Amino acid sequence: MLKPEDNELLTATGPDTPMGALFRQYWIPALLAEELPEDDCPPVRVKLLGERLLAFRDSQGRYGLIDEFCAHRGVSLWFGRNEESGIRCPYHGWKFDYTGQCVAIPSEPYEKESNLCSKIKLTGYPLIKLGDVLWTYMGDPSSQPELPEYEWVRVPPEQTFTSKRWQESNWLQALEGGIDSSHVSWLHSDGLKNDPLFKGAQGNKYNLADRKPFFEVVESDGGLFIGVRRNAEEGHYYWRITPWVMPGFTQVPPRGDHPVHGHFWVPIDDENCWVFTFDYHPVRPLSSDEVQAMKDGHGVHNEYVPGTYRPLQNKDNDYMMDREAQQRGDTYSGVKGIAMQDASLQESMGPIVDRSKEKLVSTDTGIIMARQKLKKAALALRDEGTTPPGVDPSHHKVRSAAVVLPTDQAFLEGAGEALTVQPGVPQASV
Ligand code: FES
Numbered sequence: 557m558l559k560p561e562d563n564e565l566l567t568a569t570g571p572d573t574p575m576g577a578l579f580r581q582y583w584i585p586a587l588l589a590e591e592l593p594e595d596d597c598p599p600v601r602v603k604l605l606g607e608r609l610l611a612f613r614d615s616q617g618r619y620g621l622i623d624e625f626c627a628h629r630g631v632s633l634w635f636g637r638n639e640e641s642g643i644r645c646p647y648h649g650w651k652f653d654y655t656g657q658c659v660a661i662p663s664e665p666y667e668k669e670s671n672l673c674s675k676i677k678l679t680g681y682p683l684i685k686l687g688d689v690l691w692t693y694m695g696d697p698s699s700q701p702e703l704p705e706y707e708w709v710r711v712p713p714e715q716t717f718t719s720k721r722w723q724e725s726n727w728l729q730a731l732e733g734g735i736d737s738s739h740v741s742w743l744h745s746d747g748l749k750n751d752p753l754f755k756g757a758q759g760n761k762y763n764l765a766d767r768k769p770f771f772e773v774v775e776s777d778g779g780l781f782i783g784v785r786r787n788a789e790e791g792h793y794y795w796r797i798t799p800w801v802m803p804g805f806t807q808v809p810p811r812g813d814h815p816v817h818g819h820f821w822v823p824i825d826d827e828n829c830w831v832f833t834f835d836y837h838p839v840r841p842l843s844s845d846e847v848q849a850m851k852d853g854h855g856v857h858n859e860y861v862p863g864t865y866r867p868l869q870n871k872d873n874d875y876m877m878d879r880e881a882q883q884r885g886d887t888y889s890g891v892k893g894i895a896m897q898d899a900s901l902q903e904s905m906g907p908i909v910d911r912s913k914e915k916l917v918s919t920d921t922g923i924i925m926a927r928q929k930l931k932k933a934a935l936a937l938r939d940e941g942t943t944p945p946g947v948d949p950s951h952h953k954v955r956s957a958a959v960v961l962p963t964d965q966a967f968l969e970g971a972g973e974a975l976t977v978q979p980g981v982p983q984a985s986v
């Protein structure tokens with residue numbers, strides 16, 4: 557349970573809020589690289605942390621993320637002409653470069669004499685490509701951190717795949733699904749048996765057999781390791797360990813030799829978020845069958861309304877809920893696909909769930925600790941200027957793991973180095 561003021565603190569990420577300031581300490585995914593496929597291609601509207609921005613790629617291949625609206629009289633630059641190293645407003649021809657600097661005011665007779673142009677600059681944020689993702693940093697330029705080191709964007713391109721989807725809820729209730737491992741044995745029970753990117757792993761049978769998992773959560777440099785224990789063979793436990801790196805990175809524990817998947821949850825505004833969803837393999841290329849399955853919406857990916865990043869199953873069509881499939885047991889909830897099973901239920905709570913009415917239990921331990929860490933970090937930043945966990949790129953070098961350990965061994969000790977990125981070493985997986 558959260559007091560209403562704490563719920564507000566954790567869910568509001570606009571420019572003048574404590575969580576908004578926290579998010580502005582980090583590099584965060586802004587859009588997929590595929591959205592700006594070539595120099596001078598059409599610009600893309602991007603809303604992040606409540607700010608309306610425009611992403612474009614100029615004639616020299618430089619990426620820019622600038623205020624969506626023209627400094628002159630507020631026209632959306634999405635209508636602009638992306639040409640000759642800048643975006644030109646179609647109303648009176650003012651032009652802005654990839655940093656947001658005004659570089660031409662051709663409509664003004666005395667522009668040269670007054671040097672007006674050099675005094676006008678739109679808000680502009682850095683935008684860089686790492687992996688399949690364009691990342692931005694929306695904070696104070698003087699404290700811009702080193703680039704992210706998440707393994708999924710650092711392995712060779714043939715070993716990684718990223719998609720994104722729009723989720724119609726606040727970012728926190730989406731993130732909370734990512735650190736709540738207990739729902740998997742229920743909501744996703746069909747996926748464990750049938751999904752091409754999940755099925756066949758030895759670990760699945762422990763997941764399905766023991767539906768009362770025990771949670772043990774340990775702090776890490778960047779966030780948490782959420783250990784979830786289920787019964788395995790006599791004298792052993794099956795542990796699934798999920799790292800959360802602040803603010804929005806979670807990685808699902810692996811299954812067999814399947815690629816490892818995970819998410820980065822990013823606020824669009826207080827009632828919507830982007831879910832960047834990845835799959836990668838630490839030591840081998842993804843097979844063409846695996847990539848095809850991801851593109852077809854299997855695993856933790858989804859299908860789309862054509863030409864958009866909105867899921868094909870969405871709240872306007874009740875997520876194509878199939879009551880007969882639910883009754884037959886083909887799916888547990890009646891909704892098809894792991895991603896949309898999660899999204900349907902998280903959106904069903906309303907855009908910002910009222911956490912003062914919750915009844916939290918032991919399987920919510922990860923969620924409780926994550927909220928505490930977020931609150932503590934946001935207040936320490938506001939009151940003392942303390943840099944939060946997860947900004948330092950060394951904090952990103954974590955892995956999820958699935959291991960079987962003797963019952964008397966702590967998961968942190970038993971999993972050991974498997975929870976750290978080790979180049980050339982496969983994931984620890986059952
Ligand atoms: S509104 Fe953009 S140039 Fe006038």
Ligand SMILES: [Fe+2]
Pocket residue numbers: 733739740744894898
């Ligand atoms: Fe889920």
